[in-house]
Amino acid sequence: MSVTATTTWAQTGKGLQGINDATSMVTSYFEPVTQLIFAVGAITGLVGGIKTFQKFSSGDPDVGKTAAAWFGSCIFLIVSATVLRSFFL
Template sequence: MMKRKILLSAVVVFAAASSALAQGNGLAGIQDATNMVTSYFDPGTKLIYAIGAVVGLIGGIKVYNKFSSGDPDTSKTAASWFGACIFLIVAATILRSFFL
Protein backbone atom coordinates (compact mmCIF):
# COMPACT_ATOMS: atom_id res chain seq x y z
CA MET A 1 0.00 0.00 0.00
CA MET A 2 2.81 2.41 0.90
CA LYS A 3 4.74 1.59 -2.27
CA ARG A 4 1.63 2.24 -4.30
CA LYS A 5 1.20 5.72 -2.74
CA ILE A 6 4.85 6.54 -3.35
CA LEU A 7 4.63 5.36 -6.95
CA LEU A 8 1.43 7.34 -7.51
CA SER A 9 3.00 10.47 -5.97
CA ALA A 10 6.07 10.08 -8.15
CA VAL A 11 3.92 9.74 -11.28
CA VAL A 12 1.92 12.85 -10.39
CA VAL A 13 5.09 14.88 -9.70
CA PHE A 14 6.67 13.66 -12.94
CA ALA A 15 3.55 14.53 -14.97
CA ALA A 16 3.34 17.99 -13.42
CA ALA A 17 7.04 18.67 -13.98
CA SER A 18 6.99 17.45 -17.58
CA SER A 19 3.93 19.56 -18.46
CA ALA A 20 5.47 22.60 -16.79
CA LEU A 21 8.68 22.16 -18.73
CA ALA A 22 6.79 21.66 -21.99
CA GLN A 23 5.15 25.08 -21.74
CA GLY A 24 8.14 27.07 -22.93
CA ASN A 25 8.18 30.81 -22.58
CA GLY A 26 4.76 31.41 -24.15
CA LEU A 27 6.11 33.72 -26.83
CA ALA A 28 4.10 32.06 -29.58
CA GLY A 29 0.86 32.43 -27.61
CA ILE A 30 1.52 36.08 -26.86
CA GLN A 31 2.34 36.73 -30.51
CA ASP A 32 -0.88 35.02 -31.64
CA ALA A 33 -2.92 37.05 -29.15
CA THR A 34 -1.26 40.26 -30.33
CA ASN A 35 -2.01 39.44 -33.96
CA MET A 36 -5.64 38.66 -33.12
CA VAL A 37 -6.14 41.91 -31.21
CA THR A 38 -4.46 44.07 -33.83
CA SER A 39 -6.53 42.45 -36.59
CA TYR A 40 -9.69 43.81 -34.94
CA PHE A 41 -8.56 47.45 -34.99
CA ASP A 42 -9.21 48.18 -38.68
CA PRO A 43 -12.82 46.95 -38.65
CA GLY A 44 -13.35 48.49 -35.21
CA THR A 45 -12.05 51.86 -36.33
CA LYS A 46 -14.25 51.80 -39.42
CA LEU A 47 -17.23 50.86 -37.25
CA ILE A 48 -16.58 53.78 -34.90
CA TYR A 49 -16.29 56.14 -37.88
CA ALA A 50 -19.61 54.83 -39.22
CA ILE A 51 -21.24 55.31 -35.82
CA GLY A 52 -19.83 58.85 -35.76
CA ALA A 53 -21.35 59.53 -39.17
CA VAL A 54 -24.77 58.27 -38.06
CA VAL A 55 -24.57 60.29 -34.84
CA GLY A 56 -23.62 63.34 -36.91
CA LEU A 57 -26.61 62.88 -39.22
CA ILE A 58 -29.02 62.42 -36.32
CA GLY A 59 -27.53 65.44 -34.58
CA GLY A 60 -27.81 67.52 -37.72
CA ILE A 61 -31.48 66.64 -38.06
CA LYS A 62 -32.19 67.43 -34.40
CA VAL A 63 -30.37 70.76 -34.62
CA TYR A 64 -32.24 71.64 -37.83
CA ASN A 65 -35.58 70.82 -36.18
CA LYS A 66 -34.72 72.98 -33.17
CA PHE A 67 -33.53 75.81 -35.41
CA SER A 68 -36.67 75.61 -37.54
CA SER A 69 -38.95 75.70 -34.52
CA GLY A 70 -37.12 78.72 -33.06
CA ASP A 71 -35.83 76.96 -29.93
CA PRO A 72 -33.43 79.25 -28.03
CA ASP A 73 -30.96 76.51 -27.02
CA THR A 74 -30.11 75.46 -30.57
CA SER A 75 -26.44 76.38 -30.19
CA LYS A 76 -26.15 74.26 -27.03
CA THR A 77 -27.65 71.25 -28.81
CA ALA A 78 -25.43 71.78 -31.85
CA ALA A 79 -22.33 72.01 -29.67
CA SER A 80 -23.18 68.82 -27.79
CA TRP A 81 -23.85 66.77 -30.94
CA PHE A 82 -20.79 68.17 -32.68
CA GLY A 83 -18.70 67.38 -29.59
CA ALA A 84 -19.99 63.81 -29.56
CA CYS A 85 -18.99 63.31 -33.19
CA ILE A 86 -15.55 64.81 -32.64
CA PHE A 87 -15.06 62.63 -29.57
CA LEU A 88 -15.86 59.45 -31.50
CA ILE A 89 -13.48 60.32 -34.31
CA VAL A 90 -10.65 61.41 -32.03
CA ALA A 91 -11.11 58.41 -29.70
CA ALA A 92 -10.91 55.99 -32.63
CA THR A 93 -7.80 57.69 -34.01
CA ILE A 94 -6.04 57.83 -30.65
CA LEU A 95 -6.84 54.21 -29.81
CA ARG A 96 -5.58 53.10 -33.20
CA SER A 97 -2.34 55.05 -32.88
CA PHE A 98 -1.85 53.96 -29.27
CA PHE A 99 -2.30 50.22 -29.81
CA LEU A 100 -0.83 49.89 -33.30
Protein backbone atom coordinates in the same frame (compact mmCIF):
# COMPACT_ATOMS: atom_id res chain seq x y z
CA MET B 1 18.93 20.27 -13.13
CA SER B 2 19.25 20.22 -16.92
CA VAL B 3 15.84 18.53 -17.29
CA THR B 4 14.21 21.32 -15.27
CA ALA B 5 15.91 24.00 -17.38
CA THR B 6 14.79 22.29 -20.62
CA THR B 7 11.20 21.99 -19.38
CA THR B 8 11.16 25.64 -18.32
CA TRP B 9 12.57 26.74 -21.69
CA ALA B 10 9.90 24.76 -23.55
CA GLN B 11 7.10 26.30 -21.50
CA THR B 12 8.46 29.81 -22.04
CA GLY B 13 8.55 29.27 -25.81
CA LYS B 14 4.92 28.16 -25.88
CA GLY B 15 3.86 31.07 -23.72
CA LEU B 16 5.64 33.54 -25.96
CA GLN B 17 4.01 32.04 -29.03
CA GLY B 18 0.62 32.30 -27.35
CA ILE B 19 1.19 35.96 -26.50
CA ASN B 20 2.28 36.69 -30.07
CA ASP B 21 -0.80 34.89 -31.45
CA ALA B 22 -3.09 36.83 -29.12
CA THR B 23 -1.43 40.10 -30.10
CA SER B 24 -1.88 39.41 -33.80
CA MET B 25 -5.53 38.44 -33.26
CA VAL B 26 -6.28 41.62 -31.30
CA THR B 27 -4.52 43.88 -33.80
CA SER B 28 -6.43 42.26 -36.66
CA TYR B 29 -9.69 43.55 -35.14
CA PHE B 30 -8.59 47.19 -34.91
CA GLU B 31 -9.19 48.13 -38.55
CA PRO B 32 -12.82 46.89 -38.67
CA VAL B 33 -13.57 48.38 -35.24
CA THR B 34 -12.07 51.72 -36.29
CA GLN B 35 -14.21 51.73 -39.43
CA LEU B 36 -17.28 50.89 -37.33
CA ILE B 37 -16.58 53.77 -34.95
CA PHE B 38 -16.20 56.14 -37.93
CA ALA B 39 -19.54 54.91 -39.30
CA VAL B 40 -21.22 55.44 -35.92
CA GLY B 41 -19.71 58.94 -35.83
CA ALA B 42 -21.11 59.71 -39.28
CA ILE B 43 -24.57 58.48 -38.31
CA THR B 44 -24.39 60.46 -35.08
CA GLY B 45 -23.46 63.55 -37.10
CA LEU B 46 -26.42 63.10 -39.43
CA VAL B 47 -28.87 62.56 -36.58
CA GLY B 48 -27.41 65.54 -34.73
CA GLY B 49 -27.72 67.72 -37.81
CA ILE B 50 -31.36 66.77 -38.24
CA LYS B 51 -32.15 67.35 -34.54
CA THR B 52 -30.39 70.71 -34.61
CA PHE B 53 -32.23 71.74 -37.77
CA GLN B 54 -35.56 70.78 -36.19
CA LYS B 55 -34.78 72.90 -33.12
CA PHE B 56 -33.65 75.79 -35.32
CA SER B 57 -36.81 75.57 -37.43
CA SER B 58 -39.07 75.53 -34.38
CA GLY B 59 -37.36 78.62 -32.92
CA ASP B 60 -35.87 76.91 -29.87
CA PRO B 61 -33.46 79.29 -28.08
CA ASP B 62 -30.81 76.68 -27.18
CA VAL B 63 -29.86 75.64 -30.72
CA GLY B 64 -26.21 76.46 -30.12
CA LYS B 65 -26.02 74.21 -27.09
CA THR B 66 -27.62 71.32 -28.97
CA ALA B 67 -25.34 71.77 -31.97
CA ALA B 68 -22.26 71.90 -29.73
CA ALA B 69 -23.29 68.72 -27.91
CA TRP B 70 -23.85 66.73 -31.10
CA PHE B 71 -20.70 68.11 -32.73
CA GLY B 72 -18.70 67.30 -29.60
CA SER B 73 -19.94 63.72 -29.58
CA CYS B 74 -18.92 63.25 -33.22
CA ILE B 75 -15.48 64.71 -32.58
CA PHE B 76 -15.07 62.48 -29.52
CA LEU B 77 -15.85 59.35 -31.54
CA ILE B 78 -13.42 60.25 -34.30
CA VAL B 79 -10.61 61.26 -31.94
CA SER B 80 -11.07 58.23 -29.70
CA ALA B 81 -10.92 55.85 -32.68
CA THR B 82 -7.78 57.54 -33.98
CA VAL B 83 -6.08 57.59 -30.59
CA LEU B 84 -6.90 53.96 -29.86
CA ARG B 85 -5.63 52.90 -33.26
CA SER B 86 -2.38 54.85 -32.92
CA PHE B 87 -1.90 53.71 -29.33
CA PHE B 88 -2.32 49.99 -29.95
CA LEU B 89 -0.88 49.66 -33.47
